[in-house]
Amino acid sequence: MATSRAGGRVLGYLESKKNLAGSACGVAGLGLTLAGVAGAYWPLVVAGLYGAGALIAPPERVAPPHHPDPAEQLGVVREDFGRLRAYLAEVELPAAAAGKLAELLEFYEALLDPGWVAEVLAADPESVHTVSRAVRQDVPECVDTYNRTRWWARLSPGGESPEQQLERQLAALFEEAERVTATLREAEALRQQTHTTYLEDRGRS
Known part of the structure; x- marks a missing residue:
């Protein structure tokens, strides 16, 4: 059961706005690497851009519990x-x-x-x-x-x-x-x- 919960959290993060924004910035870092801008530090550039994208992405909104009117x-x-x-x-x-x-x-x-x-x-x-x-x-x-x-x-x-x-x-x-x-x-x-x-x-x- 704990494994399934952990798997659910991982899947949830992969589909989250933070991961999507971080991935988009990471792809941009790869583009800079291919263009020769990042040089030998390209892993740090890609990781840094991914982290920056994940930080600036808006947090996931958790729906409040529904109570019947x-x-x-x-x-x-x-x-x-x-x-x-x-x-x-x-x-x-x-x-x-x-x-x-x-x-x-x-x-x-x-x-x-x-x-x-x-x-x-x-x-x-x-x-x-x-x-x-x-x-x-x-x-x-x-x-x-x-x-x-x-x-x-x-x-x-x-x-x-x-x-x-x-x-x-x-x-x-x-x-x-x-x-x-x-x-x-x-x-x-x-x-x-x-x-x-x-x-x-x-x-x-």
């Missing part, structure tokens, strides 16, 4: 939401929790549905992160821990029931989704207000 992330979250729905379709939940979960999923679906609302969501990375975390982590964890805890509760009943815990969790997620919506609504209201101010100022000028 919020719009790309939203497309992936939309796919994850589809998988979440398929998972939840196979899970049996108490009626009250199932109703709250259905409302929550409608909320997420409305935000993620392709269109101008999703475009507004994509413009707010923090809101994208919140929805993404809920779809990928929070909702599946709520349902999975409910099913696991319910089994243990049958063996040792007492305390707050798993059903009550699940309802509290879903209520907290619903409040979080409402806060996301409020944030996006405020951003749109600010955008409208800014445009109004711009038009009024333009009219005065």
